[in-house]
Amino acid sequence: MISEKMRPLVQNNSVIRVMFEEGKRLAGIYGAENVYDFSLGNPSVPAPKEVEQAILDTLREEDSMFVHGYMSNAGYEDVRETIAQSLNQRFGTSFGQDNILMTVGAASGLNVMLKTLLDPGDEVIVFAPYFLEYKNYVRGYDGKLVEISPNTADFQPNLEEFREKITAATKAVIINTPNNPTGVVYPEETLERMAQILREKEAEFGTDIVLLSDEPYRELAYDGVEVPYVTKFYHNAVVCYSYSKSLSLPGERIGYLVIPDEVTDSKDVFTAAVIANRVLGCVNAPSLIQRVIKRCIEMGATVDLAAYDRNRNRLYEGLKALGFSCIKPEGAFYLFVKAPEADEKAFCAKAQKYNLLLVPGSSFACPGYVRIAYCVSYEQIERSMPAFEKLAKEYGLA
């Protein structure tokens, strides 16, 4: 019954399901509090109180037909204008509502842009390690994913290999900073060099190459580190934003695309993206939550970053002290730890003996490492430390 394209996804899915079932099985045997599940990138900090306030205010102050009804497929004009002005204030950009397209989260925003841009065989470049779902998105529009190998020194993008792998068929590049799974943030000089390479290659091939910046973790940056705004560095840059992490609303599916005027054929690209959003079946981003986003911006709502930061420091320091090796993440809520043996899946299996659930780096096209999601309770991190210690001892680290 199932299409050829979907069949491998169904097979692969059962592997993930086995992992999930294993977690439940362990919790059943040892008790949930004695199983240390670090596998999921699910916010552990609740939505800020402004979200509920904004819902109540919207219901009280706005007309029900307006709040739950159709709007322009691109989203409510006033919501888009509020987002544009907020970006302009924060980043010195000059967007207007006609640059903002409300989407069903960043995943949908990426799909919308790939459907808008890709012809069969077009190449999309990603930097390993990366969120493997990108491959499925690109395949959906018959594009070809081109991987740049990981730079394990500091997990900044390998720009020499990037330069070599850009071809006349390169239509888009996906970046994700702060990064899942490494927590790395690309500084200005990285984006500047990347943009320079893209401009050179556009000139060399006479093509347009779109830089898609997947930004669900933009607001999750620590130690005052700045996350530069990509549209300031490159003309063909499109931002795919999500409120899933920045307001802890992952279930609500709300985000937006920024398509700046500087993008080639910007107006047509925007129109095509609105149509792609419609034709993919989303039609528009959920309406009530759009209204809520506007009010949350006006109220200056943010999630409790300090909770993630505390987790980050505790886990990073704890694992370093035990002899594990990893770079200190500057953003997102993941630690990307070098496995003490080459086969990181074997390492994950050993970790599981101590009820530690970690994700192998090969799930991010980067074997030899594991991802530890610290969007969990602080208590889980504390309780898990003896288990990490036993694991370290098994490898002669601690």
Next chain:
Amino acid sequence: MISEKMRPLVQNNSVIRVMFEEGKRLAGIYGAENVYDFSLGNPSVPAPKEVEQAILDTLREEDSMFVHGYMSNAGYEDVRETIAQSLNQRFGTSFGQDNILMTVGAASGLNVMLKTLLDPGDEVIVFAPYFLEYKNYVRGYDGKLVEISPNTADFQPNLEEFREKITAATKAVIINTPNNPTGVVYPEETLERMAQILREKEAEFGTDIVLLSDEPYRELAYDGVEVPYVTKFYHNAVVCYSYSKSLSLPGERIGYLVIPDEVTDSKDVFTAAVIANRVLGCVNAPSLIQRVIKRCIEMGATVDLAAYDRNRNRLYEGLKALGFSCIKPEGAFYLFVKAPEADEKAFCAKAQKYNLLLVPGSSFACPGYVRIAYCVSYEQIERSMPAFEKLAKEYGLA
């Protein structure tokens, strides 16, 4: 910049935009109350009061992390179970939560199913007149849309032509009852005959043919007419439901798929559909509104059907009295009126002289007719009658 597939959609879109701008232009000249816009299928009846109650109750009684967080990609189990039990009570079916997949409206549900099922070149049959967006959905997965010509006698499906056009490449059939744009409801005998033909053709070709029932208008049926439940007639039937019209929540993008156990490889199809929903970028249906749907079902919430019914009767009787010809719709909120001249676009242009905005039937693959959406205020219908009268006189009808 834009992909080959999207380019014609962008061109076509500007035609629609011109119509929309024309409506605004007329309103600017004559005043909004003197422009009779019957072009949009946008609910004119507000969401029932239970929707707001359900939102408030959810915020008060349920945990914020749960309400706005990730759930199973298929949707909250308890929401799906409530829907399944409600369907079972109403239609004598025997669904469980594992047959229900929450989607970002019916349009997204259709996309999910087409992505799940279609290989390039697979054929999808539709009955004219039909919602032209189906063509874009099918093309998105490289399927081929096959049209059955309209049966203008009563707008029931032309089943003889249907039988002839089913081939070994037929993978799916889309039906929409109550129908947009005709308002026709398919009775039991129609579905029985359609199912019989499908079973015969499945046996003849050794294939599976999935009947996709697009049901945003299921609850909008008048005069006590019954809308039979398709899964009772055919084993490979999948329902694509939406609350856009039944609870007047079109902006919220909430609906579900029903994938019965009787569908070939049902469990795999369900799994593939959940993955398709994820990979298309929706990930899951919006979370808060899922919770609200459960409470609305428990409270027995329905929209004010009487308001639509009043509009239907007033407009139908009014146009008949003026000499226009059309069948009386049994469901949805559209009247499909025969144009008094062969070129229905010329008719629409003449109507526009009287500030009447109607949609030509060629936008539904059925020239010679126009769609009049009566999901407007009763007052608009009243006020528009003199304009319809002038139009009728121009054709020598009244």
